[in-house]
Amino acid sequence: xxxxxxxxxxxxxxxxxxxASLAGTxxxxxxxxxxxxxxxxxxxxxxxLAIVVEEAGFHVPVLLGGLIFAVATAITAGYASGKGKLxxxxxxxxxxxxxxxLSMSLAVLFISMIREYAARVWGLLIGxxxxxxxxxxxxxxxxxxFVVLVSVIFHRAFLFISFDAEAAMAYGxxxxxxxxxxxxxxxxSVVVIMGGVGAILVFAMFVAPSATAAKIAGTVGSVFLxxxxxxxxxxxxxxxxxxxxxxSPGAIAALIASTTYFAxxxxx
Amino acid sequence: MTGKKKMVEAKNLTCAYNGxxxxxxxxxxxxxxxxIAIMGPNGSGKTTLLRAIAGMIKPVRGxxxxxxxVSYMPQKEHVNASIPIRVWDVVSMSILARNKKFxxxxxxxxxxxxxxxxxxxxxxxxxxxxxxxxxxxxGQQQRVMLARxxxxxxxxxxxxxxxxxxxxxxxxxxxxxxSKLSEKGITVITVVHNVSPLIHSISRIALLNKNLIAxxxxxxxxxxxxxxxxxxxxxxxxxCEEGYLHPLFGDIHG
Numbered sequence: 001x002x003x004x005x006x007x008x009x010x011x012x013x014x015x016x017x018x019x020a021s022l023a024g025t026x027x028x029x030x031x032x033x034x035x036x037x038x039x040x041x042x043x044x045x046x047x048x049l050a051i052v053v054e055e056a057g058f059h060v061p062v063l064l065g066g067l068i069f070a071v072a073t074a075i076t077a078g079y080a081s082g083k084g085k086l087x088x089x090x091x092x093x094x095x096x097x098x099x100x101x102l103s104m105s106l107a108v109l110f111i112s113m114i115r116e117y118a119a120r121v122w123g124l125l126i127g128x129x130x131x132x133x134x135x136x137x138x139x140x141x142x143x144x145x146f147v148v149l150v151s152v153i154f155h156r157a158f159l160f161i162s163f164d165a166e167a168a169m170a171y172g173x174x175x176x177x178x179x180x181x182x183x184x185x186x187x188x189s190v191v192v193i194m195g196g197v198g199a200i201l202v203f204a205m206f207v208a209p210s211a212t213a214a215k216i217a218g219t220v221g222s223v224f225l226x227x228x229x230x231x232x233x234x235x236x237x238x239x240x241x242x243x244x245x246x247x248s249p250g251a252i253a254a255l256i257a258s259t260t261y262f263a264x265x266x267x268x
Numbered sequence: 269m270t271g272k273k274k275m276v277e278a279k280n281l282t283c284a285y286n287g288x289x290x291x292x293x294x295x296x297x298x299x300x301x302x303x304i305a306i307m308g309p310n311g312s313g314k315t316t317l318l319r320a321i322a323g324m325i326k327p328v329r330g331x332x333x334x335x336x337x338v339s340y341m342p343q344k345e346h347v348n349a350s351i352p353i354r355v356w357d358v359v360s361m362s363i364l365a366r367n368k369k370f371x372x373x374x375x376x377x378x379x380x381x382x383x384x385x386x387x388x389x390x391x392x393x394x395x396x397x398x399x400x401x402x403x404x405x406x407g408q409q410q411r412v413m414l415a416r417x418x419x420x421x422x423x424x425x426x427x428x429x430x431x432x433x434x435x436x437x438x439x440x441x442x443x444x445x446x447s448k449l450s451e452k453g454i455t456v457i458t459v460v461h462n463v464s465p466l467i468h469s470i471s472r473i474a475l476l477n478k479n480l481i482a483x484x485x486x487x488x489x490x491x492x493x494x495x496x497x498x499x500x501x502x503x504x505x506x507x508c509e510e511g512y513l514h515p516l517f518g519d520i521h522g
Contacts, residue, residue: 029351157370160361164347167416170322170340170426171365218352218400 006239008137009129009249013235015140016193016205021228022151023189024210026182029162031092032081035074036206038096039187040125040199042066042073042103048110048121055115063139063195066124069106070191073099074183082176124191127198129239129249136196143192150185158182159220197250204254205231208261215264230260273300273335275424275455276321280330283313283320290316293330294480298424298457303450305466306459308476309499314459315343317476318426321457336423336455341413343428349409352400355393359384359416366420387419388412390445406433414442418449425449427458431465443469464514487513 002010027033043066050065073096080095111118127136151158157178160168165175194202209230210223217223238253276298283291291313298304306314319325320332322340339362363380364370376384388394391411401409410430417425425446431439447469450456460466463473463486473489475481477498482489490513492502505513 029348031348153372154370156364159351159353159357160365160370162348163351163353163358164342164361166324166342166346167340167362167413168365169324170319170338170342171362171420173365173370214350214352218403220351220353220357223352 017231020205023186024206034093039070042069045103045107070187074187125199201250208257278332282329303456312477339417339422341417356397387415407438
């Protein structure tokens, strides 16, 4: 029998890998991989605001605050890039970078308004695979279910608008709407998983495995599958190594995932 | 060659992006089965005119009407060619979008499958239907995108620079395919940088530089005055054995 914390960590790695494979691959296809970091930091501002509001006597869950800000960032980025789609000035990552700066400045502003417990804000960025509670896992499970459902329903639309937004528009596809749905789903997935296992692991697991898979795999389906397998192996290796050596499992998993990506570029 | 039925009609068409006028007061009629070319220097609004006909952008002033179904093939450079989508799935996209089968995983009906197959066959790409788009050459990618536009069996086919990155034999094949389509009654409107290879096949040229400088038969459009107005230099023409005027673009890119 495995100790419960280890069971929870393994289960979390499986859930992270599903999220990373779906949400991560869509951000890679959409050329918006910076959204992962952007949404994570936007969530900080939301979390800080939630605590400010809480101190004023209204209870808003910190995670909910984070989610709202992250989704707002995703939609702002989608709007800004949509504006440039036809005039050839589309630049999603710049829009995300500016939203990133905006939300970080808001986060600092809100944190300075918090009288105590500001550490709870930063707590959203910090997590550990071995310190997960069952309620963390439940949330991660809910987010996984949400991401899987959205992907099953909309994957064709997501693919078409990522592959060729211009033609999609010409054939009457509501490109804006699907773009918002796709980017918001990624933001939700990022924030929920980050709340459980911390920012570093999310950055590494949502981008590196999908980017590696997209370089190697020959079909769309195999990009999703390969990115799941890479995430899973990195996560499990992280747990295994940290069990035997005094390292954080998340940091090891992130290290392996990023190294795999650079290795794939080198080999290709 | 041309039936009498009007398929596309633009009246005083003016379009802008974020406040910058791209085309102004364009008046154009295109009839059933016509094969026309839109030419002009870079930034002259060629793509904008196509997009307005496709209904992708709303005119600021004036109007554009299309009497039939439209297919649009964007420039290859606008496609994210790093996604390893299968050729078959690229071609299916237009049909799925047109038939609103985008939500969930609807599979193609028998007729839809047949349409995809026919379209791929028309551009000689059926054999590569299971290959990822990413693994194809530039010319093959263009042919797949043309197949995607053909798959919906449009009345009006709009093409943006379909010969970019296409080798000469393929270019000839595409031109002869487009000619055949226009003979069958499909209206073909294509934006081109260099109209020369098309001269034998097209009925009219629209010369654009924000305004429509000239619209008519190639010999009436390709006059020194018109090309000077459009490109800032007059473009020399040579007459081929069959009596067609061929503009010699050389290094002139507008």
